[in-house]
Amino acid sequence: MRAGVLSAADLVDRALESIAALDGPLNAFVTVDAEAARLAARRADAERAAGVDRGPLHGIPVAVKDIIETAGMTTEMGSAHFAGHVPGQDATCVRRLREAGAIIVGKTTTHEFAYGPTGDRSRNGPSRNPHDPARMTGGSSGGSAAAVAAGMVPLAIGTDTGGSVRIPAALCGVVGFKPAYGAVPVHGVFPLASSLDHVGVLAGTAEDCGPAFRVLAGQVPASATQVGSPRxxxxxxxxxxxxxxxxxxxxxxxxxxxxxxxxxxxxxxxxxxxxxxxxxxxxxxxxxxxxxxxxxxxxxxxxxxxxxxxxxxxxxxxxxxxxxxxxxxxxxxxxxxxxxxxxxxxxxxxxxxxxxxxxxxxxxxxxxxxxxxxxxxxxxxxxxxxxxxxxxxxxxxxxxxxxxxxxxxxxxxxxxxxxxxxxxxxxxxxxxxxxx
Amino acid sequence: MRAGVLSAADLVDRALESIAALDGPLNAFVTVDAEAARLAARRADAERAAGVDRGPLHGIPVAVKDIIETAGMTTEMGSAHFAGHVPGQDATCVRRLREAGAIIVGKTTTHEFAYGPTGDRSRNGPSRNPHDPARMTGGSSGGSAAAVAAGMVPLAIGTDTGGSVRIPAALCGVVGFKPAYGAVPVHGVFPLASSLDHVGVLAGTAEDCGPAFRVLAGQVPASATQVGSPRxxxxxxxxxxxxxxxxxxxxxxxxxxxxxxxxxxxxxxxxxxxxxxxxxxxxxxxxxxxxxxxxxxxxxxxxxxxxxxxxxxxxxxxxxxxxxxxxxxxxxxxxxxxxxxxxxxxxxxxxxxxxxxxxxxxxxxxxxxxxxxxxxxxxxxxxxxxxxxxxxxxxxxxxxxxxxxxxxxxxxxxxxxxxxxxxxxxxxxxxxxxxx
Missing domain, CATH: 3.90.1300.10 (Amidase signature (AS) domain)
Structure with missing residues (x-):
C-alpha cells in the first residue's frame, strides 16, 4: 500500500470475498460488517492519499473475537445472555487498532464467555478447523484462529486466559501470541478470570504479530531487534x-x-x-x-x-x-x-x-x-x-x-x-x- | 537506667514479682521464663556498664504473645496442637527486640491460633480483664493487653488481623498500635490470615509505642516529629x-x-x-x-x-x-x-x-x-x-x-x-x- 500497488479498499474487499466464499462451513465469523469495513477502508485510502501514514496496520483488515467490545457492532460473548448486545464504546485494544488505521471487518466465534478451550460451544455454533472441518479449532479464540488459518484475514485479535490464543493457533496452524500480563489493557474485554486474562494476536507469522503487539500495547515501534544466539x-x-x-x-x-x-x-x-x-x-x-x-x-x-x-x-x-x-x-x-x-x-x-x-x-x-x-x-x-x-x-x-x-x-x-x-x-x- | 538510677535486673525483678503477685486471676501469661529473663537482664546491665547502649529498649522487660516464636521458650499458639512446642529460632520481630536489648520475660495468652476477638478460648484458659476479671480482655492478644494494663510489663507484642491488638487495648485501657501492613516482618509469627496479619505493640502510652515500633520495623530512630495541627x-x-x-x-x-x-x-x-x-x-x-x-x-x-x-x-x-x-x-x-x-x-x-x-x-x-x-x-x-x-x-x-x-x-x-x-x-x- 505504501508503494501504491494495493489499496485498503482492495484488501478489505478480498477479505470480505474470502469470508463469503469460505466461512459457511468454518463458522469463524459471527458478525461481518461489510459496509462499515468498506467505509473505513475508503477513509484509510483517503488519508494515505492525503499523506497520512498511520503505520504498518494502516488499511489492514482485522477480525476481533466476539468477547471484545466494538462500538456499534454486535458483541455477543458467544452467549444468549448477550444476544443482540451492541456496545456503545470500543474496548481499549480495538480503539488502539482503529487509531493505527486497522479495519475491523467482523467479530469471530468464541467459546461461550471464552470459558472453554475446545471452541465448540457457542451461541452461533462451533468454529471448525480449516484443516478438517470435522475437528475443533480449539478455543476459546477459535474463530480468530480459523479466520487467519483460512486466509480470510491476515490478523485477528483474541484473548488468552489459559491458552485461548495459543491453543487454536496451534491446532489451526497459525501463530498465536500473548504478551505479558497487563501489557495490553483489558478494558472493554469481557472478563473470564481477571488475574489470568490476556489480550493476544493471531497471524500467519510471528513477524506479523509484532506491529499489532506494539499498537495494542501502546508502544512506539521497536528498533531492529538483535536476536543473536539466545539461550x-x-x-x-x-x-x-x-x-x-x-x-x-x-x-x-x-x-x-x-x-x-x-x-x-x-x-x-x-x-x-x-x-x-x-x-x-x-x-x-x-x-x-x-x-x-x-x-x-x-x-x-x-x-x-x-x-x-x-x-x-x-x-x-x-x-x-x-x-x-x-x-x-x-x-x-x-x-x-x-x-x-x-x-x-x-x-x-x-x-x-x-x-x-x-x-x-x-x-x-x-x-x-x-x-x-x-x-x-x-x-x-x-x-x-x-x-x-x-x-x-x-x-x-x-x-x-x-x-x-x-x-x-x-x-x-x-x-x-x-x-x-x-x-x-x-x-x-x-x-x-x-x-x- | 542511663542515669544509673535503675538496673535492668531491678526492672525485670519488679516485672517478675508483679506477674507472680497479679497474674493468678488474670491469666495474662502462659509461660514465664524468670531464669532466662534474669540472665538477659544481667547481661544487659553488664553491657551498659561496658559502655554499650542499645537504645531505648535496652533492659526493658517485654511480654510476647504466644503466637510468636521464641527460641528455646515454649510457643503454643493457645492450642493443644502445639502443646510443648519449643521453637528453635526467634521470630524476626523477637530477634529485633533482643538485638535492641529488650528482655523477653514470658509469653502471653492468645485466643487459640489468634482466631477470635474475645480472648476467652485458649488451651490455657481465658485471659481476664484487670478492670473486672469477670470480663473479657478482648483478643486475640488478650494476655498482652492484660499484662500491660495490670502494670506487669511496660511493653508487650501482639498481632492484629482484624483488631487483635487494638480491641484488647481498648477493653483493657491501654494503647494498642498496629503499623502499616508489611512494616513489621511476620516471619516466625504463626499466620492467621496472611493478607491481613500485622505485628503490633501494646504499651501504657502512644509515646512508649514509638521506640518499639522503630525497633520492630528495623528503622533508625525518628527525629522529633512536628505534629502541628493535623486535619x-x-x-x-x-x-x-x-x-x-x-x-x-x-x-x-x-x-x-x-x-x-x-x-x-x-x-x-x-x-x-x-x-x-x-x-x-x-x-x-x-x-x-x-x-x-x-x-x-x-x-x-x-x-x-x-x-x-x-x-x-x-x-x-x-x-x-x-x-x-x-x-x-x-x-x-x-x-x-x-x-x-x-x-x-x-x-x-x-x-x-x-x-x-x-x-x-x-x-x-x-x-x-x-x-x-x-x-x-x-x-x-x-x-x-x-x-x-x-x-x-x-x-x-x-x-x-x-x-x-x-x-x-x-x-x-x-x-x-x-x-x-x-x-x-x-x-x-x-x-x-x-x-x-
Whole structure:
C-alpha cells in the first residue's frame, strides 16, 4: 500500500470475498460488517492519499473475537445472555487498532464467555478447523484462529486466559501470541478470570504479530531487534496429561540446538490454575447463574456451577502456589532467554470430543488442550505458539516463553523456528463443506 | 537506667514479682521464663556498664504473645496442637527486640491460633480483664493487653488481623498500635490470615509505642516529629452493629476539634473481611482440621469449618471490594491526616458472652468487637487505639488511622488525645481474685 500497488479498499474487499466464499462451513465469523469495513477502508485510502501514514496496520483488515467490545457492532460473548448486545464504546485494544488505521471487518466465534478451550460451544455454533472441518479449532479464540488459518484475514485479535490464543493457533496452524500480563489493557474485554486474562494476536507469522503487539500495547515501534544466539531451554515437564509422542517428536526437532531442561512441579499447577480460573470466573457469572441459568450453554453452566463450589481456602492456597511458581519461572528465565515446549499435547480432536487417548491413557480433552499453556498464564509471562510441523495432516504448534518485556526477542526468534521447520502444513485447501 | 538510677535486673525483678503477685486471676501469661529473663537482664546491665547502649529498649522487660516464636521458650499458639512446642529460632520481630536489648520475660495468652476477638478460648484458659476479671480482655492478644494494663510489663507484642491488638487495648485501657501492613516482618509469627496479619505493640502510652515500633520495623530512630495541627476527620460510619451511645459519646468528646465526616459503605466490609479472613485462615488449618479436629477448641473448630465452606468466588469478590475500599481510604487520607472513630462498639463484655445488646439490638459479640477495627486491616493502614474515657467503670478506646508511613505523626497525636481526656480510668487496682 505504501508503494501504491494495493489499496485498503482492495484488501478489505478480498477479505470480505474470502469470508463469503469460505466461512459457511468454518463458522469463524459471527458478525461481518461489510459496509462499515468498506467505509473505513475508503477513509484509510483517503488519508494515505492525503499523506497520512498511520503505520504498518494502516488499511489492514482485522477480525476481533466476539468477547471484545466494538462500538456499534454486535458483541455477543458467544452467549444468549448477550444476544443482540451492541456496545456503545470500543474496548481499549480495538480503539488502539482503529487509531493505527486497522479495519475491523467482523467479530469471530468464541467459546461461550471464552470459558472453554475446545471452541465448540457457542451461541452461533462451533468454529471448525480449516484443516478438517470435522475437528475443533480449539478455543476459546477459535474463530480468530480459523479466520487467519483460512486466509480470510491476515490478523485477528483474541484473548488468552489459559491458552485461548495459543491453543487454536496451534491446532489451526497459525501463530498465536500473548504478551505479558497487563501489557495490553483489558478494558472493554469481557472478563473470564481477571488475574489470568490476556489480550493476544493471531497471524500467519510471528513477524506479523509484532506491529499489532506494539499498537495494542501502546508502544512506539521497536528498533531492529538483535536476536543473536539466545539461550533456549527445551523444557521437559511433568505436565498432565502425557504428550502425544508424535507431537513431542515434532517439537523436539524444531529446537535442535536447545538444551534439554527438566522442569518438574508442573503437573500440580493444573489444579492451581483450575482453582484460580474457576473462582474468578464464577465471581463474574454468579448473578447470571442465579437469575437466568437457562441462557447458558448446558456444558458451560455445569462447569460454572462446579467452579462456584471451589472453596475459598483452595483459591488462597492456589494463589500461594502461583507465587512460588512465578519465582521458579523467574529463576529459569534468568538462566535462559527462551523456554520451548509443545503448545498442545495432541493435534486437533474431533468437534464434541470430551476425552481422548494420549500415550495409551484416556484423558479429558480440556486437560490435553490446556496443560502446556495454562502455566504461563499463572506466570503472566509472554508466550507464543508457532507452527512446527504436522501429525497426520494436522498442524502441531511449538510454544516459546520469555520474560516480561522481552516480547520483541521472542517474536524475532519465533520466526526462525518457522523457517527451520519444513513440515508445517501450508495454507489448507479451501474446506470441503460440512463434515459428515 | 542511663542515669544509673535503675538496673535492668531491678526492672525485670519488679516485672517478675508483679506477674507472680497479679497474674493468678488474670491469666495474662502462659509461660514465664524468670531464669532466662534474669540472665538477659544481667547481661544487659553488664553491657551498659561496658559502655554499650542499645537504645531505648535496652533492659526493658517485654511480654510476647504466644503466637510468636521464641527460641528455646515454649510457643503454643493457645492450642493443644502445639502443646510443648519449643521453637528453635526467634521470630524476626523477637530477634529485633533482643538485638535492641529488650528482655523477653514470658509469653502471653492468645485466643487459640489468634482466631477470635474475645480472648476467652485458649488451651490455657481465658485471659481476664484487670478492670473486672469477670470480663473479657478482648483478643486475640488478650494476655498482652492484660499484662500491660495490670502494670506487669511496660511493653508487650501482639498481632492484629482484624483488631487483635487494638480491641484488647481498648477493653483493657491501654494503647494498642498496629503499623502499616508489611512494616513489621511476620516471619516466625504463626499466620492467621496472611493478607491481613500485622505485628503490633501494646504499651501504657502512644509515646512508649514509638521506640518499639522503630525497633520492630528495623528503622533508625525518628527525629522529633512536628505534629502541628493535623486535619482530623471524625468518621461517622454505618459499621455494624450500632455503637453503644455512651461509647460514642466518649469518643466524640475526645476529638472536640475534629470535622465530622460521613463515611458510608463500611457495613458491607464486614462480610468482605469475613470472606478473606476465613478463607485464608482455613488455608492454614485445613490439614489440621482433617487430621486432628479433636485438638481444636470446639468453638474455634466450628468457626474454622464454617470458614472452610466459603466459596472461592466470594473470596475473589471480597478481594475486589477490598481494592475499591483501599482507593476510598487513600482518597480520604489525602484530605485528612487522621481519621478518628471508636475502637470497639461496647465496653468489655462478660467472659463467655456470645451476644449482647447494642443500642437496643441483639448482636453477636464478635461483630460488636470487630466492626470498627477490621476495615483498617483490609486497608492495611496504621491504626492505634488510645484510652479515651470510661463507661460504667470500664475503659473505652478511641481509634486513630493514618496513611502508611505516617506512623510517627499518628503516635505523636495519639498521646494528645490521651492528655485531653480526663475520664480514662487510671491503672486498675490489683484484681480482687477470681470472678464469681
Amino acid at each position: 533456549v531451554a527445551r523444557l521437559v515437564t511433568d505436565a498432565p496429561p502425557l504428550v502425544d509422542p508424535s507431537v513431542a517428536g515434532v517439537v523436539e526437532a524444531a529446537f535442535p540446538d536447545a538444551e534439554e531442561v527438566t522442569f518438574p512441579g508442573v503437573a500440580e499447577l493444573y489444579q492451581v490454575y483450575a482453582a484460580i480460573q474457576g473462582s474468578e470466573a464464577y465471581a463474574v457469572h454468579a448473578d447470571r447463574v442465579a437469575r437466568s441459568p437457562h441462557l447458558f450453554d448446558p456444558e458451560v453452566l455445569d462447569r460454572l456451577r462446579h467452579a462456584g463450589g471451589i472453596p475459598g481456602w483452595r483459591y488462597v492456597r492456589a494463589a500461594e502456589a502461583r507465587e512460588s511458581f512465578r519465582g521458579r519461572v523467574a529463576a529459569l528465565l534468568d538462566r535462559y532467554d527462551l523456554l520451548a515446549l509443545p503448545t498442545v499435547a495432541v493435534p486437533a480432536p474431533p468437534i464434541g470430543a470430551r476425552d481422548l487417548e494420549v500415550g495409551g491413557v484416556r484423558v479429558p480433552v480440556r486437560d490435553a488442550l490446556l496443560s502446556f499453556t495454562s502455566p504461563w498464564n499463572l506466570a503472566g509471562v509472554p508466550a507464543v505458539s508457532v507452527p512446527a510441523g504436522a501429525v497426520g495432516g494436522l498442524p502441531v504448534g511449538a510454544q516459546l516463553i520469555c520474560a516480561a518485556g522481552r516480547e520483541e526477542t521472542l517474536l524475532a526468534y519465533a520466526d526462525r523456528v518457522r523457517a527451520v521447520s519444513s513440515r508445517a502444513p501450508s495454507r489448507p485447501a479451501p474446506p470441503r463443506g460440512e463434515p459428515r | 482530623v476527620a471524625r468518621l461517622v460510619t454505618d459499621a455494624p452493629p450500632l455503637v453503644d451511645p455512651s461509647v460514642a459519646g466518649v469518643v466524640e468528646a475526645a476529638f472536640p476539634d475534629a470535622e465530622e465526616v460521613t463515611f458510608p459503605g463500611v457495613a458491607e466490609l464486614y462480610q468482605v473481611y469475613a470472606a478473606i479472613q476465613g478463607s485464608e485462615a482455613y488455608a492454614v488449618h485445613a490439614d489440621r482440621v482433617a487430621r486432628s479436629p479433636h485438638l481444636f477448641d470446639p468453638e474455634v473448630l466450628d468457626r474454622l469449618r464454617h470458614a472452610g465452606g466459603i466459596p472461592g468466588w466470594r473470596y475473589v469478590r471480597a478481594a475486589e471490594a477490598r481494592e475499591s475500599f483501599r482507593g476510598r481510604v487513600a482518597a480520604l487520607l489525602d484530605r485528612y491526616d487522621l481519621l478518628a472513630l471508636p475502637t470497639v462498639a461496647v465496653p468489655a463484655p462478660p467472659i463467655g458472652a456470645r451476644d449482647l445488646e447494642v443500642g437496643g439490638v441483639r448482636v453477636p459479640v464478635r461483630d460488636a468487637l470487630l466492626s470498627f477495627t477490621s476495615p483498617w486491616n483490609l486497608a492495611g493502614v496504621p491504626a492505634v487505639s488510645v484510652p479515651a474515657g470510661a463507661v460504667g467503670g470500664l475503659p473505652v478506646g478511641a481509634q486513630l488511622i493514618c496513611a502508611a508511613g505516617r506512623e510517627e505523626t499518628l503516635l505523636a497525636y495519639a498521646d494528645r488525645v490521651r492528655a485531653v481526656s480526663s475520664r480514662a480510668p487510671s491503672r486498675p487496682a490489683p484484681p480482687r481474685g477470681e470472678p464469681r
